[in-house]
Structure formats: C-alpha cells, structure tokens
Amino acid sequence: xxxxxxxxxxxxxxxxxxxxxxxxxxxxxxxxxxxxxxxxxxxxxxxxxxxxxxxxxxxxxxxxxxxxxxxxxxxxxxxxxxxxxxxxxxxxxxxxxxxxxxxxxxxxxxxxxxxxxxxxxxxxxxxxxxxxxxxxxxxxxxxxxxxxxxxxxxxxxxxxxxxxxxxxxxxxxxxxxxxxxxxxxxxxxxxxxxxxxxxxxxxxxxxxxxxxxxxxxxxxxxxxxxxxxxxxxxxxxxxxxxxxxxxxxxxxxxxxxxxxxxxxxxxxxxxxxxxxxxxxxxxxxxxxxxxxxxxxxxxxxxxxxxxxxxxxxxxxxxxxxxxxxxxxxxxxxxxxxxxxxxxxxxxxxxxxxxxxxxxxxxxxxxxxxxxxxxxxxxxxxxxxxxxxxxxxxxxxxxxxxxxxxxxxxxxxxxxxxxx
Amino acid sequence: xxxxxxxxxxxxxxxxxxxxxxxxxxxxxxxxxxxxxxxxxxxxxxxxxxxxxxxxxxxxxxxxxxxxxxxxxxxxxxxxxxxxxxxxxxxxxxxxxxxxxxxxxxxxxxxxxxxxxxxxxxxxxxxxxxxxxxxxxxxxxxxxxxxxxxxxxxxxxxxxxxxxxxxxxxxxxxxxxxxxxxxxxxxxxxxxxxxxxxxxxxxxxxxxxxxxxxxxxxxxxxxxxxxxxxxxxxxxxxxxxxxxxxxxxxxxxxxxxxxxxxxxxxxxxxxxxxxxxxxxxxxxxxxxxxxxxxxxxxxxxxxxxxxxxxxxxxxxxxxxxxxxxxxxxxxxxxxxxxxxxxxxxxxxxxxxxxxxxxxxxxxxxxxxxxxxxxxxxxxxxxxxxxxxxxxxxxxxxxxxxxxxxxxxxxxxxxxxxxx
Numbered sequence: 001x002x003x004x005x006x007x008x009x010x011x012x013x014x015x016x017x018x019x020x021x022x023x024x025x026x027x028x029x030x031x032x033x034x035x036x037x038x039x040x041x042x043x044x045x046x047x048x049x050x051x052x053x054x055x056x057x058x059x060x061x062x063x064x065x066x067x068x069x070x071x072x073x074x075x076x077x078x079x080x081x082x083x084x085x086x087x088x089x090x091x092x093x094x095x096x097x098x099x100x101x102x103x104x105x106x107x108x109x110x111x112x113x114x115x116x117x118x119x120x121x122x123x124x125x126x127x128x129x130x131x132x133x134x135x136x137x138x139x140x141x142x143x144x145x146x147x148x149x150x151x152x153x154x155x156x157x158x159x160x161x162x163x164x165x166x167x168x169x170x171x172x173x174x175x176x177x178x179x180x181x182x183x184x185x186x187x188x189x190x191x192x193x194x195x196x197x198x199x200x201x202x203x204x205x206x207x208x209x210x211x212x213x214x215x216x217x218x219x220x221x222x223x224x225x226x227x228x229x230x231x232x233x234x235x236x237x238x239x240x241x242x243x244x245x246x247x248x249x250x251x252x253x254x255x256x257x258x259x260x261x262x263x264x265x266x267x268x269x270x271x272x273x274x275x276x277x278x279x280x281x282x283x284x285x286x287x288x289x290x291x292x293x294x295x296x297x298x299x300x301x302x303x304x305x306x307x308x309x310x311x312x313x314x315x316x317x318x319x320x321x322x323x324x325x326x327x328x329x330x331x332x333x334x335x336x337x338x339x340x341x342x343x344x345x346x347x348x349x350x351x352x353x354x355x356x357x358x359x360x361x362x363x364x365x366x367x368x369x370x371x372x373x374x375x376x377x378x379x380x381x382x383x384x385x386x387x388x389x390x391x392x393x394x395x396x397x398x399x400x401x402x403x404x405x406x407x408x409x410x411x412x413x414x415x416x417x418x419x
Numbered sequence: 420x421x422x423x424x425x426x427x428x429x430x431x432x433x434x435x436x437x438x439x440x441x442x443x444x445x446x447x448x449x450x451x452x453x454x455x456x457x458x459x460x461x462x463x464x465x466x467x468x469x470x471x472x473x474x475x476x477x478x479x480x481x482x483x484x485x486x487x488x489x490x491x492x493x494x495x496x497x498x499x500x501x502x503x504x505x506x507x508x509x510x511x512x513x514x515x516x517x518x519x520x521x522x523x524x525x526x527x528x529x530x531x532x533x534x535x536x537x538x539x540x541x542x543x544x545x546x547x548x549x550x551x552x553x554x555x556x557x558x559x560x561x562x563x564x565x566x567x568x569x570x571x572x573x574x575x576x577x578x579x580x581x582x583x584x585x586x587x588x589x590x591x592x593x594x595x596x597x598x599x600x601x602x603x604x605x606x607x608x609x610x611x612x613x614x615x616x617x618x619x620x621x622x623x624x625x626x627x628x629x630x631x632x633x634x635x636x637x638x639x640x641x642x643x644x645x646x647x648x649x650x651x652x653x654x655x656x657x658x659x660x661x662x663x664x665x666x667x668x669x670x671x672x673x674x675x676x677x678x679x680x681x682x683x684x685x686x687x688x689x690x691x692x693x694x695x696x697x698x699x700x701x702x703x704x705x706x707x708x709x710x711x712x713x714x715x716x717x718x719x720x721x722x723x724x725x726x727x728x729x730x731x732x733x734x735x736x737x738x739x740x741x742x743x744x745x746x747x748x749x750x751x752x753x754x755x756x757x758x759x760x761x762x763x764x765x766x767x768x769x770x771x772x773x774x775x776x777x778x779x780x781x782x783x784x785x786x787x788x789x790x791x792x793x794x795x796x797x798x799x800x801x802x803x804x805x806x807x808x809x810x811x812x813x814x815x816x817x818x819x820x821x822x823x824x825x826x827x828x829x830x831x832x833x834x835x836x837x838x
Contacts, residue, residue: 019755022778102800108789110799117811118781196634200811215615219634221641221812242834249836336438358829359441362537370527370832379837380529380828381521392536392619392825393640394813406811409799410777413789415661417668418798 003183007191010146010179011198014119017176018144022116026093028171029139033089036136036167040082043163047078050159051128058152070126071153081132081160084384088136091383094402095142109412114405116142118200121192122386123148123214125206128156134205135164135178137386141404144174146199148181148189158182193218205387223394225387227314228258228342230372233331233357234279235348236269242369243275243347244282249371250345252286256316258388259343259365259375263311263321265331271295271324280322288318295324311338328353332360339363341390343375364390364397422602426610429565429598430617433538436593437563441535445512447590448558452508455555455586459501462582466497469578470547477571489545490572500551500579503803507555510802513821514561528831533824535561537619540611541805542567542633544625547575553624554583554597556805560823563593565618567600567608577601612637624806642813644806646733647677647761649791652750652776653698654767655688661788662694662766663701668790669764671705675735677807678762678784678794682730682740684750690714690743699741707737714743730757747772751779758782760809762794783809783816 001009021029040047051073058068094114101111120143124130131147138145149157157180165175181188193202196219203223204214211224232250234243250261266276280290280300290296290303291310297303303322310321311334325331328346335344345367346357354368365375375397377385382400389395395403420428440448459466470492477487492500513533520530539562543549550566557564568576576599584594600607612621615638622642623633630643651669653662669680685695699709699719709715710725722741729740730753744750747765754763764786765776773787784794794816796804801819808814814822 019779019781022781104798104800108793108798215638221810223812239834245834245836253837354831358827360438362438362441363827365828365830367829368831370830370835371837373837374527374830374832374835375828379523379527381523391640393642396825397828406815408777408782409784409794409816410786411784411789411793412773412787413793415658415664416789416793417664418672418790418792 003185003187004191006183007188007195010181011119011192011195013176014144014146014179015198017174018116018118020174021142021144021177024142024173026095028173029142030089032139032168032171032173033085033136035170036164037082037085037089039163039167040078040085040132040160043159044075044078047073047156047159050155053155054153061152063152067126067152071128071156073128073156077129081129084133085136088140088384088401091140091401093140094405099407106416107413108416111410112407113410114402115408117404117406119144119146119198120404121146121148121199121202121220123189123202123204123206123210124150125210126150126152128153128160130205131157131160131180132164133384134386135161137384137401137404139168139177141401143404144177146179146181146192148192151184154184189214190217193220196220203387221394223387223389223399224391225258226390227340228260228388229262229312229314229338229340230259230342231263231265231335231339231344232261232372233265233328233335233344233346234267234270234275235328235346235350235353236267237349237353238270238275238347239349240273240275240278243270244279246345246347246369246371247279248282248286250373251283251288251320252318253371253373255318258314259372260316261320261372262313262315263323263338265323265325265334267328267331268324268326271299276300276322276324283320286318288320290320290322292322293324296322314340328356332357336360336362342388343367343372345370345372364388422604422606423610425602426607426614429600430538430611430614432595433563433565433598434617436595437535437537439593440561440563440596443561443592445514447592448512448561449508451558451587451590451592452504452555454589455551455583456501456504456508458582458586459497459504459551459579462578463494463497466492466575466578469574472574473572480571482571486545486571490547490575492547492575496548500548503552504555507559507803507820510559510820512559513824518826525835526832527835530829531826532829533821534827536823536825538563538565538617539823540565540567540618540621540639542608542621542623542625542629543569544629545569545571547572547579549624550576550579550599551583552803553805554580556803556820556823558587558596560820562823563596565598565600565611567611570603573603608633609636612639615639622806640813642806642808642818643810644677645809646759647679647807648681648731648733648757648759649678649761650682650684650754650758650763651680651791652684652747652754652763652765653686653689653694654747654765654769654772655686656768656772657689657694657766658768659692659694659697662689663697665764665766665788665790666698667701667705669792670702670707670739671737672790672792674737676792677733678791679735680739680791681732681734682742682757684742684744684753686747686750687743687745690718695719695741695743702739705737707739709739709741711741712743715741733759747775751776755779755781761807762786762791764789764791783807
C-alpha cells in the first residue's frame, strides 16, 4: 500500500473512532486508563524485550549514550509510565464542563460546553514513554490520537501501544482511538499533515528542527513548543539572598529542561552593590560556566566574553549568559528581543517594577520572586502535561488534558425564530 | 522598495506598536474608539468621495451589481460603522481578566491572566466596513493589526484607516497599531504570512478560495471561517408548527448569511405524518426551490431531484436540499459527513434525541428547537464579532473581542525555589 493511502486510511479510522469516543462516559475512559496501567505492569517483560531490540539497533546505529539513555526502559521506567496513566485517570474530567452560560433575552438557554477536539496527531522523537503519556491524555480528554514516534523506539512504542489498545478494547472503547503510525517512511508525516478535515490538531514534540519542519508542511493547526530561553532579571532593589538562591536554582537545579534559566540580567545598581560578583561566585561553585558582557567579565575574571549568539542560546547545560542592564526597560527589551516567550522572572521588592515586568514581558509564564523552574503542569496543579506551548493561540504554557479540548455552543429553545 | 522589505518593515512597526499598546489602559483604548467614531462621522464627505473613486473604478472593471453594492458606503453606512465602534467601546474589557487562579502549596500565587495576542493580520475582501470593525475589535482587545483589504475598496479603506489612525493618535496611542497594507502587489500576503515571530495570528475573511490560499501559505496560526452548510433535522416527534416555523425561518429569514439553513433532514416517521409536504409547501410559499431525494420529490412534485453535490453546497440563496432519513443516527452521520461544522439544529420533544444530537453532531453551534440563524456574536451577547470560527482550536463559533486575546501565567512568590 502506498504511504498516502495508508495515512488516509489511518486517519479515517481515527475519525470514526473519535466520533464513537464522544459518547463514552468519563467512567469508561477512566476504566480504559486503569486497564492500560495494569496491562503495562503485566507486560513489563514483553516491553523490556521490545526495548532491548531498539537498544541493540541503536547501539549498532551508533546512537550517543544520551540517546540510548532516553530510549531505555527498565522496570522502574515502566512502573512510572503506569503510575502516570493512573494519575491522569484521577484528574478532573474536562469533557462536558460548562465554561459559561446564560439565558438570552428571547429565552434561549446558551451554554459553552467543553468537548474533545477530535483527532490529534502527535509527532515525537526517541522517548518511548511519550507514546503512553500522550495516549493517556488524549483518552482522558476524549480524543482519538495518531502517534508517530521516532524509528529508534519503534519496537518499544509498538509494545506500549499494544497495551493501550488492549486497555481500550477491554473497556468497550474503540481501539482505533489510539493508533501508531507503523511505517517508517518519512513521507508519512507530510501526508498526515495534509489531512485537514480528518485530523484536527498536530503537536510536534522534539527539537526545534522537527517543529519547524512540521509547521512548514502542515495545513492542520499546530501547537508548538519551541526552545525555552528563560531569563532571570535581578532588579536594582533585589534582596541579595533571594537573588542568589533563585539564580542558582533556576540555572542549576536541572539543566536539561526547558524552564531552566539561560540568561541572567542584572540592573546596574544591583551590580554596584556587588551582586554580579556574588551571583557569579555562587554559580561558579556549582560549576557553571559564565559568558558575560564587559562588566560581568570585569567583576568575575573567570567569565568568558559573551558573543551576540549567546543571548539567543538555550544551553540546556551548566552555562549561563549574563549581562548588566541600565534599566528595567532595557531588561524587558532584551527579553522580548532574545527570549523564546517561555518563562521569565524578575527579582524585586518594588510593586511597580514587578507590575511593569509582568505587563510588558511577552512570555507564556512571567514570574515575580521565584525560580523559572516552576513553569510546569504539575507545579501549576494541571496534572500531567502534553507539553508547554510557546504559542499564543489556543493554549499557552503548560498544557494539561483540558487544553486538548475545544468547546461547542449549545442553545436550547422552545421554538425561537429570528425576527 | 521591494515587497518583502515593505512587509517586514510594516510588521516591525506593528510589533513595536503592540508592545506599547499592552501598557495602554482600557480607558485609553476606549477613548481612541470614541475618537474614531467621531472622526468617521466628521469625515463622512471625505469617505464618500474616496468610495466614489472605488465605485467608479469598480464599474469600469465590470464588477457585478452585488459586488458594487457591497462596496458602496452612504451616510447611513458610515453612521452604522461609527455606531459599531461606539458599541465595541462599551463592551467589557477582556484585557486583564483573571481566567483562573490559585495559591500553590508552596505559597506561589498563580494567575492565568487574559492579555492581548500581539499582532493580528486580517485579510479581507471587498466590504470596506471590515477595515473599521476589525480595527476597533483589535484596539478594544489591545492588539496591533495589519489590515489587507481588497484592491476594489482601496480608496475607501484608506479613508477609513486614516480616521482610525487619527483617533489613536489623539488618544495618545501609537497610530502604527493599525496599519493598512498599501501595496496592491499580491505577493504581499505571502510575505506577511511568513513573518512568524512578528505576526501572531492571521484571520482571512472572505470566500473559501481566499481562506484556502491563506492556510496553504501561512506559517502563522490561522483562524478560519469556511462555509456555513447548516442543517435543520426534524426528528420523528417534532411538533408540526415548530418544525414549519423553524425550517422557514432558518432558510428564508436571510439567505445570504453563513448561519442560514441549507439542508433539511426529516425523520421518516415525521414524513409519514405529512411533514415533508407541509414543510415543502411552506418553503415554496417563500419561493424556495427544493432539491429533494426520491421521497421528497414524491411528496412535493415541484421539487427537483437532489444530486450528491447538493448535500455539500452552501447555496446562500432561496434553495434548500431536503432528505428523509431512517433514524437520528442517519441524520447525525449525514451532518458529520456533509456539514461544515458551523450550525446544526434538531427539532424534537425528546430529551434523549436532543442529548444525542448535541453530543454527537460535531459543529461549533448545536441547537435544539430554535432557528440556525441565532449563531451570531450579537445574539450570544458577545457584541460585535470578528468572524465565526469553524475551527476547533483557540476559538469556535462567534468570535468577540475576548477571542482576540491569549493568556499569560503569572506567578508571584517570595523567594520560592524548586527542590
């Protein structure tokens, strides 16, 4: 079968399954999730066998140690996946929530009701647990999903998807609501992204080049998660200990994540109080390499001079860019120019500085006096997240199950006609 | 200047203006709207002069009478535009609304706050009043806008945009927050749609081919309003008088609009009660041409036989397609197959039939026992609308000023770091 026909048939099955899934109760969707969690645990040996095939092929193909590490599933990893599914089942059901409602002057009862989006295409790279998390969030929110994973994780993804489909069937739900793209033909993604009318939403999860390629090709709406180039701005009046704690935490508590800090901006008056030296010293103790402007390099001779590209780089490593700014306006302009609209924080005691920063920084998450590391579905109380959107349309910031819904306007009357 | 440079500079100015506009209070934005309304009225003569140039050129170019009619602005039309701006000013300010909020266990105060989207590109066809309505809704919601109108309305659009920009300046706001694309070069739209990062949202308003071309080219998120192929389904138990009233109103109250009914589906048991004949007769009295299936044609000999393409056609005229269905499931399947996800209504006395229809019909607006003509921003109490979205992402159905906003997650702490 050619790839175009394959993709069309896959999407037709997903659409048909999604139309059935809107009639499933929350109880049925939760039962499916419970079945999936159990099946994952029961299938631990089988999943590890499949994973071993991927790891073997990966080693042969010369994947890096970091890539192999991401790919690897052990007992603890599989138990964690199952636990995540159980937690998603325990979340509040977003489907059917009434977002707003009113009785119109003519007596029409109008409701804006949350409903599933329909068919969601998720394109992701090597981590096989995404198969499970994404499917579970789509089931919770009543969506059918088409999963396109990386070919390195092919066997692992298939073993996991098998559990997911079995869990759906056992709960009396259409197993075609979760389908894995089984061809490794690269053309499949392009074909799927043309299927406007059958697929309602595409979510690419992976590096920037993957996301750009999806946006370039897609006729389907895409929700994107580009880089996280997050800033901490230390205002003139920032309390010293808070500034030190937050800069160190935002940069070093976990470096490989999108909400880690990549650039620190320091107001010149804070610099005059010696804060540049102190922050540099605290970071250096955590083995952070500092790339600074002239003032920073003068205050901390071990720092290397930053070049322009440093301001736009998401290091995801023990490296930070640092700059002294003349004013809060300069800090905001810098963030709006170089930032990725992900998460930016100010440290200040001033209400007006905090308000200005919150209003003028154009980012999904804008923080006052806390670490950038808090922009996260779990920390926000949203439960598991399908990703962190750096878009402004539909969903912005951490996206939970409710962000995989749309709404319907429902009007109930008793014969109203328009005059 | 080449068109690429022109578009880039236009977008740069819009982005800069949007960053200033986020600091404007609701009072200032409303003052600008009041100035614009006044300026439009004061400039009536000037706008009519500009409009006469467009009408003259249109006649020469051989535009149809309907096109010329859409293009025409008279005293009443200009007063109506001004009045619409005044009404938009009177709406609730969406900017700054707190959508939700909580205090996290670690003491972080978290708020999801409504903020402007940023820069909105609106691409529209001949009606010059769109210049004014779209600009006013964008100003109300704190967005900068780039307006690309049809070249037939070039002079009219320029005269209206002049009032808008003057009204902004007089209120102390950046007039570059509203810019008209002044080149008629068709390449401009393509260039603008590439400016991801400068322009946040594109809204095409016009025929299906315009919208498809925009979707095809755009790297910017697009909110679409495709056709309105709306259905009325008359269930087995529908009350006769209600069925007659709603079918006639939905089809004939205004035919050229997207929420007019285009297909009527009738349950076979309602057909047995003679409802097909009665509905056909009532519609025929309003000069509606009926295109029916075999049963409809048998019951109403003046009806012509429908062909498959009739089920997918938005007539926007005194024509209706009509079919007898064996069950509510068949009606729902028909609507989900041929409909445009705009507005579909059921007429029934049965709670279970109504619930099934509301749950299973995949449309922006799903109605029980009322005319399809009610899917409208004004009827929903949303005020003036920027369009009716047939998309599922971001906004669905009538879109008011609030749908031109996104949100920001704001967290305020007192030194919290992540453990």
